[in-house]
Amino acid sequence: MGGNARARWALLDLLVLVYALVPVAWIASLSFKEPSTVSAGTFWPTKWTWSNYAGIFRNDDFVRGLVNSIGIGLISTAIAIALGTMAAYAVARLRFPGRNAVLGLSLLISMFPQISLVTPLFEIERRLGLFNTWPGLIVPYVTFALPLTIYTLSTFFREIPWDLEKAATMDGASPFQAFRLVIVPLALPGVVTTAILAFILCWNDFLFSISLTSSNAARTAPATISYFTGSSQFEDPTGSIAAAAVVITIPIVVFVLAFQRRIVSGLTSGAVKG
Amino acid sequence: MIGRTASQGARDERRLGWWLCAPAGLVMLLVTGWPVVYSVLLSLQRYDLRFPDRKAWIGLANYGTVLTSAFWWNAVGVTVLVTVVSVAIELVLGMAIALVMYRTLVARGLVRAAVLIPYGIVTVAAAYGWKYAWTPGTGWLAGFLPAGSAPLTERWPALGIIILAEVWKTTPFMSLLLMAGLALVPEDTLKAAAMDGASAWQRFRLVVLPLMAPTILAALLFRILDAVRIFDDIYVLTNGAQRTSSVSIIAYHNLVSGLNLGIGSTMSVLVFLGVAVVPVVFVKLLGASAPGQDRGR
Numbered sequence: 001m002g003g004n005a006r007a008r009w010a011l012l013d014l015l016v017l018v019y020a021l022v023p024v025a026w027i028a029s030l031s032f033k034e035p036s037t038v039s040a041g042t043f044w045p046t047k048w049t050w051s052n053y054a055g056i057f058r059n060d061d062f063v064r065g066l067v068n069s070i071g072i073g074l075i076s077t078a079i080a081i082a083l084g085t086m087a088a089y090a091v092a093r094l095r096f097p098g099r100n101a102v103l104g105l106s107l108l109i110s111m112f113p114q115i116s117l118v119t120p121l122f123e124i125e126r127r128l129g130l131f132n133t134w135p136g137l138i139v140p141y142v143t144f145a146l147p148l149t150i151y152t153l154s155t156f157f158r159e160i161p162w163d164l165e166k167a168a169t170m171d172g173a174s175p176f177q178a179f180r181l182v183i184v185p186l187a188l189p190g191v192v193t194t195a196i197l198a199f200i201l202c203w204n205d206f207l208f209s210i211s212l213t214s215s216n217a218a219r220t221a222p223a224t225i226s227y228f229t230g231s232s233q234f235e236d237p238t239g240s241i242a243a244a245a246v247v248i249t250i251p252i253v254v255f256v257l258a259f260q261r262r263i264v265s266g267l268t269s270g271a272v273k274g
Numbered sequence: 275m276i277g278r279t280a281s282q283g284a285r286d287e288r289r290l291g292w293w294l295c296a297p298a299g300l301v302m303l304l305v306t307g308w309p310v311v312y313s314v315l316l317s318l319q320r321y322d323l324r325f326p327d328r329k330a331w332i333g334l335a336n337y338g339t340v341l342t343s344a345f346w347w348n349a350v351g352v353t354v355l356v357t358v359v360s361v362a363i364e365l366v367l368g369m370a371i372a373l374v375m376y377r378t379l380v381a382r383g384l385v386r387a388a389v390l391i392p393y394g395i396v397t398v399a400a401a402y403g404w405k406y407a408w409t410p411g412t413g414w415l416a417g418f419l420p421a422g423s424a425p426l427t428e429r430w431p432a433l434g435i436i437i438l439a440e441v442w443k444t445t446p447f448m449s450l451l452l453m454a455g456l457a458l459v460p461e462d463t464l465k466a467a468a469m470d471g472a473s474a475w476q477r478f479r480l481v482v483l484p485l486m487a488p489t490i491l492a493a494l495l496f497r498i499l500d501a502v503r504i505f506d507d508i509y510v511l512t513n514g515a516q517r518t519s520s521v522s523i524i525a526y527h528n529l530v531s532g533l534n535l536g537i538g539s540t541m542s543v544l545v546f547l548g549v550a551v552v553p554v555v556f557v558k559l560l561g562a563s564a565p566g567q568d569r570g571r
Contacts, residue, residue: 009378013385016374020388023442024395026414027403043414087298095284096291102299109302111499111553115522116546119529119538120309120316143305146298175290206398206506207522211530222398226510238406245399256394257387264390267447268454 027249030242038238052243062244064216065224069248072134072220073202076141080198083142084149085191089179091150092157093165103154106147114144118211125212132214140208145198152197152266156190157183193262196255203252221248310546316539323533336540346541348517349524350548356433356520357501360440364497365490367441368448375449376456393446401510404439429516436518439507444500448493455489456482495556502549521545 026043034047056062091099121140122131130136160183168178184191209223216224225244228237256263320332340346375386392400407413410424425431459482467477483490505522508514514523525541528534 006379009374010380012374013378013381016371016385017388019371019442020391020446023400023403023407024391026407027399030403030406039411041411041413041417083298083301086294090291090294094287094291094294096288098292098295102295105299105302109306111549112306113503113522113545113549115503115505115525116313116542116549117306117309119525119535119542120313122529123316123535124309124312139305143302146302150298175286200394204396206509207526210509211526222396222506225398225402238412241402242406245396245402249395249399252396253391253394256390260387260390264386264450264454268451 027242027245031239031246033239033242035236035239038236052239053247056240056244056247059228059240061216061219061224061227062221065219065221066248068134068216068218069203069220069222072137072141072218073199075134076138076145076202077195077199079138079142080145080149081191081195084146084153084194084198085184085187087146088150088153088157089183089187092154093162093183102150106150109143110147110151112144114140114207118207121208122211131212132217134218136212137205137208137218137220140212141202141205145201148201149194149198152194153187153190156194156266157187160186189262190266193259193266196259196263197266200252200255203248313539313542313546316535317543319536321534321536321539323535332536336536337544340537340540340544345519345524346521349519349521352433352518353502353504353520353522356437356440356504357498360437360444361494361497361501363437363441364445364448365494368445368493369452371445371449372452372456376453389446389449391446392443393450395443397443397506398510400443401439401507404435404442404507405511408435426512427516429518432512432516432518436504436507436511439511440501440504443507444497448497451489451493451496452486455486455493458489459485491556491559495553498552499549502552521548 029044030038031052032048032050033045034049034051037046040046087102090096091102117140125131125136130139164182164186165178168182169175173181203220204222205220206222206226209218209220210226213219213223219227221244225241225248228241228244317336318331318333319329320335321329371389375382375389378385405426407415408425410416410419410422416423416425419425423431425435463481463485464477467481472480503522504520505526508518508520508523509526512518514520514527519527521541522545525538525545528541529538532538
C-alpha cells in the first residue's frame with residue numbers, strides 16, 4: 001500500500017514538474033536553434049548553436065539594456081531598502097499615531113494600477129527633464145518597491161526578540177542605537193530576502209520602462225527585447241529574443257533557487273499573517 | 275540622562291516613529307498623490323501633444339468620449355474576462371499544486387523548487403515563449419493544431435493564450451500563498467476527522483477549506499488586483515490586435531502612439547476608480563464572512 005501511495009505522489013510530482021519546466025525548456029531550446037531551423041517547429045533543436053547568444057552580446061542596445069536593468073534595479077532596491085527598513089522598524093516596534101496610516105498607504109500603493117501613474121508621470125517627467133533617464137525609472141520603482149519592503153520587513157522584524165532591544169536601552173543605548181546596533185544585525189537575513197524581492201520587482205517591470213523611455217539611455221532589458229528586429233528584414237529575431245529572454249531570466253532564477261526558503265516565507269508572510 | 279519620565283520616553287518613541295516613517299511615506303505620497311491629482315487635471319483638458327496649441331479646459335468632455343467608445347468598453351470587457359477566468363483557474367490549479375507540494379511523499383524539495391521557476395521568469399520573457407510556441411511553423415504547440423491555423427490572429431484563441439500565459443506565470447505565487455495557509459491547518463483536527471470516517475474530499479471541504487478561508491480571500495484579492503493590471507502578456511502576444519486590448523494596453527496606446535494626454539489621463543482616472551472598487555467589495559465580503567466563521571468554529 002505504501003509503495004502504491006508513493007507511486008501516486010510521484011506521478012503527481014511529475015505533472016507539476018512538467019507544468020513548471022516544459023515552457024522554460026521550450027524557450028531555452030529555441031535559443032539554441034540555428035536560425036534556419038527555427039521554422040521546423042521541433043521542440044528540441046535539430047542543430048545546436050551558441051550564435052544567438054553571441055549575437056545578442058554583440059548588440060549594443062541589449063548590452064546597454066542589461067546595464068540599465070542592473071544599475072536601475074540595484075539603485076532602486078538600495079533606496080527602497082534604506083527607506084523601507086526605517087519605516088518597517090517603526091511600524092513593527094514603536095507605538096505612535098500614524099502607524100496605521102503608513103501601513104494603509106503602503107497597502108493602497110501595492111494595489112495601485114501602474115497604468116494610472118504612467119500617463120501623468122510621462123508628462124511630469126517630460127517637464128522635469130527626467131523622461132528617458134535613470135532617475136525617471138528609479139522614482140516609480142522605489143515607490144512600488146516600498147510597500148513590499150515595508151510589509152515584508154515589518155513581518156520579519158516582529159519575529160526578532162523585543163527583549164534584546166529593551167536590554168540595550170537599559171544599558172544606556174538610545175532608541176536609535178538600539179536600532180542600529182541590536183536590531184539591524186538580527187534583521188539582516190530578512191533585509192537580504194526583502195532586497196531580492198524588491199530587485200525582482202524592478203527587474204521584471206515592463207510598463208514603466210517602455211512608457212518612460214525613448215532610447216537605450218535608460219530602457220531596461222525587458223523593454224529592449226521587445227524592440228529586437230533581425231539584422232535584416234528577412235532575418236527572423238526569434239532566436240535572439242529567446243536567447244535574451246533566457247539571459248534576463250537566469251539571474252532571477254538563480255536568486256530564487258539560492259534563497260528559496262527565505263523567499264517563500266517573505267512572499268507569503270504578508271498574506272497569511274497580515 | 276538618567277531618570278527620564280515615562281511620558282518623555284513615549285514622546286521620544288513617537289518622534290522617532292515619525293522620523294523613521296517620514297521618508298518612505300513622503301516618497302509614496304508624492305510619487306502617487308501628485309500624479310493622481312495631475313491626471314485628474316489633465317483629464318479635464320483637451321491636450322494632444324501633436325496639437326499643443328489647441329490645449330483647452332473642456333470639463334468632462336473627455337469622460338464622455340471615453341465612456342461612449344466601443345474600444346474602451348471592449349477593453350473593459352477583456353480585462354474583466356481575463357481577470358475572472360485566470361484567477362478562477364489559478365485558484366483551483368494553485369490549490370492542487372499547493373496540496374501536492376505540501377503532502378507529497380516523494381521529492382518534495384524538488385517540486386517546491388521547480389514551482390518557483392515560473393515565478394522567477396520575467397513576464398515578458400515567458401510571454402515570448404508562449405508567443406513562439408503558438409506561432410505556426412515555429413511552435414511546438416502550434417504543431418498540434420490543424421494546418422493553417424494561427425491562433426494568435428483570431429480573437430478567442432488569442433484571449434485563451436493570453437489567459438494561459440497569465441495562469442502559468444502566476445499560479446505558483448497563488449500556490450505558495452495557499453501552501454502557507456495549509457500549514458496553518460492542525461494535523462490533529464484532520465486526524466480526528468479521518469477517525470470519524472470523513473473521506474479525503476470531505477476532510478478537504480469541511481475542515482481544510484473553512485480554516486483556510488482567510489488565506490484564500492487574501493490570495494484572491496492580491497491576484498485580482500494584480501490581474502486587472504495585465505499589460506506585459508498582451509503587449510507581447512497580440513499588442514491588442516483582434517480586440518484583445520486590456521484597459522492598460524488601450525491607455526498605453528493613447529499615450530505613446532496617440533500622444534493624447536487628455537484621453538490617456540481620463541483612462542488612467544477611470545482605471546484607478548474601477549480598481550478602487552475591488553478592495554471595497556472584498557472588505558464587504560470579508561466583513562460578511564468573518565462572523566460566519568466565528569459561528570462555525
